[in-house]
Amino acid sequence: MAAVAESPPPEPVPADALLLRLDGFEGPLDLLLELARGQKVDLARISILALVEQYLAVIEGARRIRLELAADWLVMAAWLTWLKSRLLLPSGSEAADEAESAAEKNGVEAQDTEDKDGGQNIGWVSNGDSLRFDDVNFGDSPATSLVARVASAVADGVNGRIEIRIDSATSPPVGNLPIGNTGGWQTWRSQATDITAVTGVHAVFLTFAADRGDDFLNLNYIKFTH
Numbered sequence: 001m002a003a004v005a006e007s008p009p010p011e012p013v014p015a016d017a018l019l020l021r022l023d024g025f026e027g028p029l030d031l032l033l034e035l036a037r038g039q040k041v042d043l044a045r046i047s048i049l050a051l052v053e054q055y056l057a058v059i060e061g062a063r064r065i066r067l068e069l070a071a072d073w074l075v076m077a078a079w080l081t082w083l084k085s086r087l088l089l090p091s092g093s094e095a096a097d098e099a100e101s102a103a104e105k106n107g108v109e110a111q112d113t114e115d116k117d118g119g120q121n122i123g124w125v126s127n128g129d130s131l132r133f134d135d136v137n138f139g140d141s142p143a144t145s146l147v148a149r150v151a152s153a154v155a156d157g158v159n160g161r162i163e164i165r166i167d168s169a170t171s172p173p174v175g176n177l178p179i180g181n182t183g184g185w186q187t188w189r190s191q192a193t194d195i196t197a198v199t200g201v202h203a204v205f206l207t208f209a210a211d212r213g214d215d216f217l218n219l220n221y222i223k224f225t226h
């Protein structure tokens with residue numbers, strides 16, 4: 001009698017191999033944690049809600065089998081959630097860098113500001129001036145925009161702009177912020193521009209450029225955002 005061909009039995013799934021199906025990852029949680037530790041998986045893409053839902057379903061089942069297993073899962077899921085929360089938290093780069101506190105100021109002067117939070121701004125900014133900020137911490141997740149607190153009563157046709165450079169005053173700018181007339185030298189506005197993604201700790205150079213030599217900007221502070 002001919003043997004009936006049998007499909008091979010499915011791989012036995014060990015009790016501990018609890019599989020996750022998340023957008024961006026499919027596999028056991030301990031593998032996800034290994035990859036996360038080695039930064040080989042994009043945690044920003046993992047849905048913590050989906051993780052928690054699957055975790056709870058597993059816990060419900062595992063509770064009946066082995067309490068110890070459920071405890072392991074709780075620890076692993078908590079650790080992963082903590083990792084992700086670190087990714088999502090704004091890093092030190094959210095803090096403002098006060099223009100007047102720049103490590104180096106070329107061609108500008110500080111003055112008391114009339115902006116709402118007080119302190120000082122730098123003024124008399126014109127073509128060729130610059131600021132250097134040391135040790136600006138952009139954090140682990142990429143900073144993708146610059147917000148500048150600006151005031152200006154610049155004349156038409158000056159076309160002033162802030163060029164944002166990383167590590168060197170002569171590197172190609174990661175972004176440019178054009179500065180128009182805000183209605184007065186103490187009429188403050190927050191203006192933003194996209195920048196090429198930056199992570200880690202760097203010196204930041206703001207170089208000021210314009211089509212004419214007129215003063216075109218008062219600057220209170222800058223902030224990099226994610």
Ligand SMILES: [Ca+2]
Binds near residue numbers: 100113119120122221
């Ligand atoms: Ca300031």
